[in-house]
Amino acid sequence: xxxxxxxxxxxxxxxxxxxxxxxxxxxxxxxxxxxxxxxxxxxxxxxxxxxxxxxxxxxxxxxxxxxxxxxxxxxxxxxxxxxxxxxxxxxxxxxxxxxxxxxxxxxxxxxxxxxxxxxxxxxxxxxxxxxxxxxxxxxxxxxxxxxxxxxxxxxxxxxxxxxxxxxxxxxxxxxxxxxxxxxxxxxxxxxxxxxxxxxxxxxxxxxxxxxxxxxxxxxxxxxxxxxxxxxxxxxxxxxxxxxxxxxxxxx
Amino acid sequence: xxxxxxxxxxxxxxxxxxxxxxxxxxxxxxxxxxxxxxxxxxxxxxxxxxxxxxxxxxxxxxxxxxxxxxxxxxxxxxxxxxxxxxxxxxxxxxxxxxxxxxxxxxxxxxxxxxxxxxxxxxxxxxxxxxxxxxxxxxxxxxxxxxxxxxxxxxxxxxxxxxxxxxxxxxxxxxxxxxxxxxxxxxxxxxxxxxxxxxxxxxxxxxxxxxxxxxxxxxxxxxxxxxxxxxxxxxxxxxxxxxxxxxxxxxxxxxxx
Numbered sequence: 001x002x003x004x005x006x007x008x009x010x011x012x013x014x015x016x017x018x019x020x021x022x023x024x025x026x027x028x029x030x031x032x033x034x035x036x037x038x039x040x041x042x043x044x045x046x047x048x049x050x051x052x053x054x055x056x057x058x059x060x061x062x063x064x065x066x067x068x069x070x071x072x073x074x075x076x077x078x079x080x081x082x083x084x085x086x087x088x089x090x091x092x093x094x095x096x097x098x099x100x101x102x103x104x105x106x107x108x109x110x111x112x113x114x115x116x117x118x119x120x121x122x123x124x125x126x127x128x129x130x131x132x133x134x135x136x137x138x139x140x141x142x143x144x145x146x147x148x149x150x151x152x153x154x155x156x157x158x159x160x161x162x163x164x165x166x167x168x169x170x171x172x173x174x175x176x177x178x179x180x181x182x183x184x185x186x187x188x189x190x191x192x193x194x195x196x197x198x199x200x201x202x203x204x205x206x207x208x209x210x211x212x213x214x215x216x217x218x219x220x221x222x223x224x225x226x227x228x229x230x231x232x233x234x235x236x237x238x239x240x241x242x243x244x245x246x247x248x249x250x251x
Numbered sequence: 252x253x254x255x256x257x258x259x260x261x262x263x264x265x266x267x268x269x270x271x272x273x274x275x276x277x278x279x280x281x282x283x284x285x286x287x288x289x290x291x292x293x294x295x296x297x298x299x300x301x302x303x304x305x306x307x308x309x310x311x312x313x314x315x316x317x318x319x320x321x322x323x324x325x326x327x328x329x330x331x332x333x334x335x336x337x338x339x340x341x342x343x344x345x346x347x348x349x350x351x352x353x354x355x356x357x358x359x360x361x362x363x364x365x366x367x368x369x370x371x372x373x374x375x376x377x378x379x380x381x382x383x384x385x386x387x388x389x390x391x392x393x394x395x396x397x398x399x400x401x402x403x404x405x406x407x408x409x410x411x412x413x414x415x416x417x418x419x420x421x422x423x424x425x426x427x428x429x430x431x432x433x434x435x436x437x438x439x440x441x442x443x444x445x446x447x448x449x450x451x452x453x454x455x456x457x458x459x460x461x462x463x464x465x466x467x468x469x470x471x472x473x474x475x476x477x478x479x480x481x482x483x484x485x486x487x488x489x490x491x492x493x494x495x496x497x498x499x500x501x502x503x504x505x506x507x
Contacts, residue, residue: 011264018271029282036289048304049487052311056491064497096467096491103470103489237458237474237482 045209050245053104054230057082057118058247060097061228065090076152077144078134079121082228084113107233107242110170117206117231123224123248126215136229140202140210147197160197167193206231209244224248292479295426299454299475299484302424307486310385310412314469314490318378322469322492324371324461331366331392339365366392371459373471374415384418386411387473389456408456410473426477427453453477458485466492 044050060066065087073080084097098113109116119136126137151159165180171189182190202210210229226249234241313319330347334340342350351362371387390407410421458474473486 011267014268022275048307052307052315053489055315056489059494059496062496062498090497096494099464099468100489100491103464103468234487236460236472236487237485239482241483 041205041208042212044241044243045212046245047243049234050230050232050243051247053106053232054228054245054247056100056104057106057230058228058249060087060093060100061120061226061249062251063087063093065093073150073152074120074122076134077149078136078139079119081149082116082118082120084116105232105234105236107231112170119229120249121227121229123220123227124216125210125213125227127217137210137215140207144201145197146199146201149201160194163197164190164193167196205242206244213246220248222248222250224250226251295477296480296484298424298426299477299480302421303484303486306410306412306421307488310383310471310488311490313377313383314375314488317381318494319375319469319490320378320493321376321466322463323374324463325374327370327372329368329370330364331368332362332364341368366390369459371461373461373469375469382415383413384411384415385471386418387456387459389459406455408454410456423454423456423475453479457482463492468492 061082067086067088069080069083069086084094084101087094087097094113098111101109101113101116101118106116106118121136124135126135127133147160147163148156151162154162161182162178164182165178166176168174168180168182168185168189169176171193172185209231216227227246228249229244229246232243232245234243328344329341330344331339331341332347332350347362347364354360354362368388368390370389371385373385375383375385377383386409388407388409388411392406408423410423411418412421413419455476456473457476458472460472460474461470463469469488469490469492471486471488474482475484475486476482477484
């Protein structure tokens with residue numbers, strides 16, 4: 001009769017198996033834990049405040065008083081930044097626009113309502129089978145700096161100079177210009193404008209939101225050709241968090 | 252036949268195994284109990300979201316579908332003062348000033364304030380001529396200055412919305428209660444919460460900011476305070492007043 005090995009496990013074997021199992025469970029736990037954080041982040045995507053806020057932004061874009069910017073950003077870069085100063089024909093609506101973007105707590109707005117994080121894009125955000133145009137997700141992926149945003153067909157150096165000059169002109173309430181003598185301005189102001197020029201157009205939170213969104217490959221039921229995306233900075237009551245929203249635009 | 256190993260395990264081995272099992276159980280318990288607490292908080296968050304979303308939709312539906320043509324905001328104060336030795340009463344700010352003046356003229360000490368009640372009222376007119384009223388009531392018992400949310404059982408908060416003759420009470424959601432027992436009315440038993448006694452739960456209306464920005468934009472901010480979420484949740488309504496959309500024709504569009 002064959003002898004049965006009945007000596008059982010030794011302590012070392014038990015310990016090795018225990019450590020092995022613990023390691024596997026720890027790895028599993030650490031890979032599932034970020035999902036909770038991801039969920040908390042998504043609480044601020046398209047929430048009710050953001051949806052109503054973006055609705056009113058959409059109404060301003062659809063208003064005839066808003067002039068379509070003449071830049072070729074939409075075809076070249078896949079987006080156009082919404083600016084209150086593009087409402088040229090109606091002073092009352094322009095003033096209203098500045099008040100509204102402030103009331104809606106849109107992030108990044110300057111006193112003229114021009115640097116707001118409101119981006120108008122094509123209805124569809126990405127199309128992997130069409131490389132002839134730049135789609136919004138490609139633009140976000142390219143990680144452009146602010147001075148490159150409205151600069152097409154120029155060198156980076158020229159673009160940066162133009163951005164800094166316009167920034168200084170805005171600071172000193174002068175007429176916008178692409179060329180200026182920066183040494184005539186306060187060094188600190190030049191430094192600030194230069195640092196601002198090097199900031200990214202889309203920060204990491206906005207990128208996460210855009211890549212969370214679908215491509216919207218199906219046609220809009222309302223035949224909308226465009227879409228608007230915005231970032232809001234909630235600062236009331238000692239809060240400081242960002243929320244994001246999108247809606248289609250029928251213009 | 253070979254003898255079986257029937258020595259058993261030593262005391263040291265048993266102890267080591269026991270310690271290992273205890274350590275593993277403790278770590279699992281801490282994780283599971285953390286998730287349990289999280290589940291409770293998520294449930295409370297859901298209640299707050301549900302309340303906020305439903306009320307926001309109710310108000311915005313009126314403003315957007317019917318159109319907001321005008322909005323007027325006023326803030327009214329009331330004070331709880333002692334009526335006699337055993338009870339107190341709620342009087343308006345004007346009545347308080349009158350009584351205070353009378354007491355000063357008669358050389359009596361200042362009228363004691365037991366609590367303040369602030370009512371924020373927004374009267375809105377819609378394009379179809381109908382009216383809507385929003386009332387936000389904050390009653391801070393025994394704490395006229397109240398910066399960090401309600402901690403008193405006697406505090407009371409209420410939001411009312413609807414046509415002026417048909418207002419609907421929007422009771423704040425019940426998301427737990429951990430307040431101190433503070434007796435405001437003498438007839439209230441300290442350890443019981445009867446219908447006659449005001450009570451508050453962990454969620455309170457902490458901050459109300461309303462403005463009409465030169466009659467062009469109505470902005471309503473109703474900030475909540477909760478011991479776990481602090482001031483993270485709020486009702487935030489922004490709506491243009493008398494906004495007229497100039498329809499654009501399809502010829503003005505971006506190059507695609």
